[in-house]
Amino acid sequence: MTVHMRSVQEPTIRDVARTAGVSHQTVSRVINGNERVAEATRRRVQAAIGELGYRPNRAARELAGKAVRSLTVLTSDTSLYGNAAALRGIEEAARTAGFAVSISVLDRHAALDAEELRARLVRPGEPVIVIAFDAAGARALELLPPDVPVTALVERPPGDDPDPRHVWLDDRLAATRATRHLLGLGHPTVHCLALPSSTAHTAQRTEGWLDALREAGVDAPAPVEGGWTPRSGYLAARGLLEHHPDTTAVLCGNDDLALGMLRAAREAGRRVPDELSVVGFDDTPASAYLAPALTTVRLDFEGLGRTCFGLLHRLLDPSAPGQEPCAEPELIVRESSGPGGRGNG
Amino acid sequence: MTVHMRSVQEPTIRDVARTAGVSHQTVSRVINGNERVAEATRRRVQAAIGELGYRPNRAARELAGKAVRSLTVLTSDTSLYGNAAALRGIEEAARTAGFAVSISVLDRHAALDAEELRARLVRPGEPVIVIAFDAAGARALELLPPDVPVTALVERPPGDDPDPRHVWLDDRLAATRATRHLLGLGHPTVHCLALPSSTAHTAQRTEGWLDALREAGVDAPAPVEGGWTPRSGYLAARGLLEHHPDTTAVLCGNDDLALGMLRAAREAGRRVPDELSVVGFDDTPASAYLAPALTTVRLDFEGLGRTCFGLLHRLLDPSAPGQEPCAEPELIVRESSGPGGRGNG
DNA sequence: GACTCTTGTGTGAACGGTCACATTCAGCGC
DNA sequence: GCGCTGAATGTGACCGTTCACACAAGAGTC
Numbered sequence A, B: 001m002t003v004h005m006r007s008v009q010e011p012t013i014r015d016v017a018r019t020a021g022v023s024h025q026t027v028s029r030v031i032n033g034n035e036r037v038a039e040a041t042r043r044r045v046q047a048a049i050g051e052l053g054y055r056p057n058r059a060a061r062e063l064a065g066k067a068v069r070s071l072t073v074l075t076s077d078t079s080l081y082g083n084a085a086a087l088r089g090i091e092e093a094a095r096t097a098g099f100a101v102s103i104s105v106l107d108r109h110a111a112l113d114a115e116e117l118r119a120r121l122v123r124p125g126e127p128v129i130v131i132a133f134d135a136a137g138a139r140a141l142e143l144l145p146p147d148v149p150v151t152a153l154v155e156r157p158p159g160d161d162p163d164p165r166h167v168w169l170d171d172r173l174a175a176t177r178a179t180r181h182l183l184g185l186g187h188p189t190v191h192c193l194a195l196p197s198s199t200a201h202t203a204q205r206t207e208g209w210l211d212a213l214r215e216a217g218v219d220a221p222a223p224v225e226g227g228w229t230p231r232s233g234y235l236a237a238r239g240l241l242e243h244h245p246d247t248t249a250v251l252c253g254n255d256d257l258a259l260g261m262l263r264a265a266r267e268a269g270r271r272v273p274d275e276l277s278v279v280g281f282d283d284t285p286a287s288a289y290l291a292p293a294l295t296t297v298r299l300d301f302e303g304l305g306r307t308c309f310g311l312l313h314r315l316l317d318p319s320a321p322g323q324e325p326c327a328e329p330e331l332i333v334r335e336s337s338g339p340g341g342r343g344n345g
Numbered sequence C: 001g002a003c004t005c006t007t008g009t010g011t012g013a014a015c016g017g018t019c020a021c022a023t024t025c026a027g028c029g030c
Numbered sequence D: 001g002c003g004c005t006g007a008a009t010g011t012g013a014c015c016g017t018t019c020a021c022a023c024a025a026g027a028g029t030c
Helices: A013-020 A024-031 A039-052 A058-063 A081-096 A114-121 A135-143 A171-184 A204-215 A230-243 A255-267 A301-316 B013-020 B024-031 B039-052 B058-063 B081-096 B114-121 B135-143 B171-184 B204-215 B230-243 B255-267 B301-316
Strands: A070-075 A100-105 A128-132 A150-154 A191-194 A249-252 A277-279 A296-298 A330-332 B070-075 B100-105 B128-132 B150-154 B191-194 B249-252 B277-279 B296-298 B330-332
Touching: A013 A024, A013 A039, A024 A039, A058 B058, A070 A081, A070 A135, A081 A100, A081 A128, A081 A301, A081 B100, A100 B081, A114 A135, A128 A135, A128 A301, A135 A150, A150 A301, A171 A204, A171 A249, A171 A277, A171 A296, A171 A330, A191 A204, A191 A230, A191 A255, A230 A249, A230 A255, A249 A255, A255 A277, B013 B024, B013 B039, B024 B039, B070 B081, B070 B135, B081 B100, B081 B128, B081 B301, B114 B135, B128 B135, B128 B301, B135 B150, B150 B301, B171 B204, B171 B249, B171 B277, B171 B296, B171 B330, B191 B204, B191 B230, B191 B255, B230 B249, B230 B255, B249 B255, B255 B277
Parallel strands: A070 A100, A070 A128, A128 A150, A191 A249, A249 A277, B070 B100, B070 B128, B128 B150, B191 B249, B249 B277
Antiparallel strands: A100 B100, A296 A330, B296 B330
């Protein structure tokens, strides 16, 4: 019975070279793809690599100055659907391209400063993807030193001077469509249970809602601000129903807020969709099974994550392949929205 | 001709040494803590570090053989609540201890082989934490070479020969308690909508359910196997209700399955909890807001993640501090469970 | 045949830390 | 004075890779 002593000592490039009867540099050339190496030599080297089970040492490679294939994802809470789905998309695309993915979670409640970001969250020289759907992510993006290669998933496109390193979904248009859907069902107006904005500006989904109301010539009620969780949606929704008992339709910033809204409606004795229509955002895997099943906007977070990785990849290496575009937002009409308004009063 | 310019040339240990007027080795001693360095020297060095903004180079440190503070988490889908919460716990504890966290996502559908694991998912020498609640994780754990430092969050404790590198929540007891709760409400028996097991054995939650039925002297109906998502729960639940129209109580493997169960019940015209009691597992943030609010078992995945990191930390460095234990599973009774059984017929 | 050019391959010096060991210097007993 | 001790610091090799460059052999040109 032979024991694998190699577990202690991984084979090095020189071990491979010795086995193949070439110099270490020739092995390096084979590993790093197609420099000018004779076909026969290449095959011999590859055989030696296979035989020894050689894997290049990351640290040595990095130290020697080779652009190293790794990246760090900065995100707040990974248990939020959008963040988790985007992370999945990034991870998948990155691993396919041979990148290792590190993750640093931003505390949504603690104030982040540049020192902490530099010292603890981002490694020297490491490229970064920021999931900046919320304020914590947007702030991290702001604080990142200009020399760090970074791309980001953002909530809103920067207005006048679009940053080519940012990607986003057309939340605004999606919200407009969802609002039009509700207005089209006959609701005199649509209320809004909004996500916190990632910036000082109004959230994109809220903007899109306003667009639709303006377009229809309807006065916009004040949006009610929620958080990110069902709980925050529930609390905000109670306030909304109390102060505006005449509400017949609500556009919610995400499906979790919508869930809280549904519960608040039930407790207030408002039947959905007969007396109150509720529309969410994201199309989480749960949405179709809620009571009632949620009308919502399906967003391709996973595709956005892939796209964002592709952008970073091309930033680091302009010859990297392009990315397929991600899917358009799509309104999924289910049970939680229905006819309303004057005819129903 | 082209000059390879580092975007920003980071200061090295020798730059610091020059600034402080000492040797590079003395700087190294200061960085690595408690060797014998004169107080005055130490202060001078630290001032130089601060002044230059020096950060040790990870790659160089690793290459030189220093145990490096990083780990890789292997997990399947991060958008599942348990996985995401555990990941959060691991990340938090790890970052507090100065570890960088990488993540590799296992494809639940593709068969994993040892070669892929070695080549693409785990870096040489890198310690690993496996979130092995499902079969993909359990398989990865099995395939990991014995020399890799690894700890794991597992679904079931290994029976006779407990592996000290594994941590788990007492799912079995939790399931027993949840089942007792239902039996105590007067249900003649309790059905089970089970998660897929992570191993060839029966899932722990299913075992715990069986324990309670056995203890009560009740015949156990065949458990119905679901997947992990609301959709799979819904499909399985339809089958269950069709074949066992007399069902009055169902213990579901997680809250997402329970959500699917609730919908299937509604579609079948079975009122919850009046005609059918449903209990879930996990206490996701959504559970309290479902219609009806879900009776479920709260599990401390985040704490388990922290504990598991602590275990790995002590595996690498026996002097690392111990970890606080994680919270006990706790039954949260809400609206989806209620009196049932003979009296209700 | 001496000269380029091209192609394939080898050589040795980085990279930025840590390690093992060498050195210096003060305090001590005799 | 002498050696001995131990604390504080310095010296140089080494980790595994890539890079820049040198070199060897064959092909094409004059």
